[in-house]
Amino acid sequence: MDLLTSFATFIVFALGASIGSFINVVVYRLPAGLSIVSPPSRCPRCLHRLGKWENVPVLGWLWLKGRCRHCQTPIAIRYPLVEAVTGLIFLLVFWRFGFSVQTVGYWIFCGWLLALSLIDLDTMTLPNPLTQSGLVVGLIFGVVASFIAQLPLNEVAHQLMLSVLGAVLGIWIFDAIALFGSLALGQAAMGAGDAKLAAMLGAWLGWKYLLLTGFLACAVGAFIGGGAIALGILSRRQKMPFGPFLALGALITIFSGEAILTVYFRLIFPAL
Template identity: 65%
Template sequence: MDIILTSLINLIVFVLGAAIGSFLNVVIYRIPAGLSLLYPPSRCPHCLTRLSPFENFPVFGWLWLRGRCKHCQAPISIRYPLVEAATGLLFLVVLWNTANPVEMIGYWALLSWLVALAFIDLDTLTLPNSLTQSGLVVGLGFQIARGWDNGLNPATVSHALMGGIIGAVLGLWLLDIIAFVGSIALGQTAMGAGDSKLAALMGAWLGWKYLLLAGFIACFLGAFVGGGAIALGWLQRRQPMPFGPFLALAAGLTALWGETILNAYFNLFFPTW
């Protein structure tokens, strides 16, 4: 009975995440284009025919249609079901690693913002203010909710909120400093203004300590992947590369396993502490 219940909960969470992923596909496409998120309803981008609820069902709708529009037979990008499935899996990972309901819902929201921002940056090399700013505000709201959940004490709530504010300010300053130093070293713009705003969003959700960890992970991943891409000839030395996806990945890793990563680091390099 427990296995059946657990499987049912996992299925519900995956479908919920996939449905959110379906909406994120709309966000990823429409916000950079300056289009409304609500109107018109989902439709084929080629023949503009409105999709039925079954055609629009996350993941399985694309499989049922075999990757083509039912009406005009135009191909539908495989990225749509991949984003939906990936978001569903991320929701499951949060479920499996978070026991507190407030943190679970909060991290679902954080990962949703990060997925949208990462793909928009991959597509357009931009990080829209509408998403970074709204994500920052929701992140501070998350800090208030988590502080309230830890005890019905105004001091606890204000402490949690202040941690988010400090993290946001530090994220903004830290990425601006890195961008300034990088621009001087490279002789060209090293980082877009949106990256520092994304770092501020991360600080609001993670607090200053975990923001520093996420920033280190992002820089390491960016340097490793960027250096490898240049070595393999996939990227020119001065060709711009989106940094948002690395920040998003680092923020997700830190949100779920930040404490584990820090403990492993200190146990490895400072075992006597």
């Protein structure tokens, strides 16, 4: 059993790291308007096409000692870090949900969130192709998962409606926050992409966990933003990407959302 567990752990991490390698491609090429399919991975300076061993996630970077084998241009350490983090996330999801359709769904969801977070950090944008496709995939996956679970058609329809409600609620709430925040601050308080990301989160998580995700994102964002202002890293008027905080809130919700809500309702409604 230990051997089987070790083998499964290796396979899951390797799969996650490979997805992380593709996420690196998406994060670099999508904002630049380049194809994410072709050309194959290559050095951005000398345009040398990477070989099979050079393309191995994490290990390829270590083997090359962080430099292009041909022109010796340094390769940013972010690439293997993204691959390793994606592999770790895949492992955490697998350990939490085991061999299940839920695991596959959360792998897809987390991959989308990681790509969006990195793009937001780099460009302060959340590309429509990713948020919109993520929303559609979330709705489709919810239906497919319901059928796999052999739920009655009325239950499938109910789950779909909850996902649609979550998506609509997400874009309404964050559009409202952006509007009133802009009026209060006298400048744009939130980008349009954040509302679209919230709609995607609602499609995947449903309205209840969307609200929890939004609360966690705001709490963490306020804490980190306030700390950065206090330390002089950011000014009060300086913009800060909110997408990574939404993604972090969603990740916490995936693993601990039910427990957090249970504790919350026990504190608020102790008699129930």
